[in-house]
Amino acid sequence: MVRMPGAQWRPVVNVHPDGVRERRGLVLHVQDDTGSPYGWFDNPASQASSDFWVRRDGHVEQYCDTGTDYAWAQGAGNPYYASVETEGHPDTALTAAQVEAVAHIYAWGHSVFGWPLAVVDSTTEHGFTYHGVGGRAWGNHPGCPGALRRAQRPAVIARAAEILGGGAGGASVSLAHVVDAARRDPAAGQGHTTHRAEVLVVERALRAEGLLAAAWVDGSFGTRTVTAYAALQRRYGYSGAAADGIPGRDSLTRLGRAHGFEVTA
Ligand SMILES: [Zn+2]
Structure with missing residues (x-):
């Protein structure tokens, strides 16, 4: 069981147990909607889920045992990267509270799985990547999470480094x-x-x-x-x-x- 301290634990049915092959890092997504996706992710008909969801106010929900079971967020990338959905739409930036919350998720992943503190635009390199870069193999969502949120990844990594500075x-x-x-x-x-x-x-x-x-x-x-x-x-x-x-x-x-x-x- 690999659950993040501080995240609300809400296990869903749409996961692949023991499916994780490597722990390369985290994939940033945009929900393109508002409100918890828990019900959608717990519905087998949706065929969708993520490891984490971050509300606009920074509240975090976790839906599967990250690093062991994989969520259904990014097609062929699922066995290799964890995923974070962020509330809101591609044409709006992450809120300050969301940047902070994603930084805490990343800092936790760094400590537990060794995710490097690095922004990568890649489907193979270890670090903080994004959904759209995976193209068709990753479900063909070129606009996820959008240019605004994609560009906030360095701020997330910088904050994660600060958080870790006092810890592990x-x-x-x-x-x-x-x-x-x-x-x-x-x-x-x-x-x-x-x-x-x-x-x-x-x-x-x-x-x-x-x-x-x-x-x-x-x-x-x-x-x-x-x-x-x-x-x-x-x-x-x-x-x-x-x-x-x-x-x-x-x-x-x-x-x-x-x-x-x-x-x-
Ligand atoms: Zn996505």
Whole structure:
């Protein structure tokens, strides 16, 4: 279950369970209407849904387990990108409250899935893209979300970076602390924590890499986390004793660069 804190959880029937293939980022849409689309998205006849909807006043509804199940928002792009519908019409800009709310969604996606803080006009690159760029394969909605809203994506990303500045995005992790935790937590029993806050930062990044189940993102560098870290090391090209699941400076620094944390001694 991957639900955003602060969003109103309103699950709908129009989702593909466990359909997500990659977590490349977020697609901006315009509703071209007003009022919650919940009823429409919960109606099998509509064949439509999205991960999120943002009301003009910034209220957020979430309709599916983002990053696991996919919504029916952008055709062939559904298994690769999450989606946000925004109340209003293509000829009006996002309100300030909507920019703020979408920035919070993006900042959350950055922390949980590693969505890069980047605007892309693309169906393959990782970042914040838009519906129309997908052409026919993405359902042929060239006017979604319209030039005005499309041009507000840099403001959303800039605000997301600010939001993250005080949180995970600006976190720093001590290599010595994380190594200490990886050596002590597994032997100390289930849920033992040594350097909880820093281990959580690393575990969230492993989760975003698809290597660690959410249940084990608990601040304890236990055997599951060691196994996940070893898989990361192999992904980075290490083998043998260099892929033993105990973080090294190079692998941890590389993970931090991808997920917005700094590594200190
Ligand atoms: Zn759209």
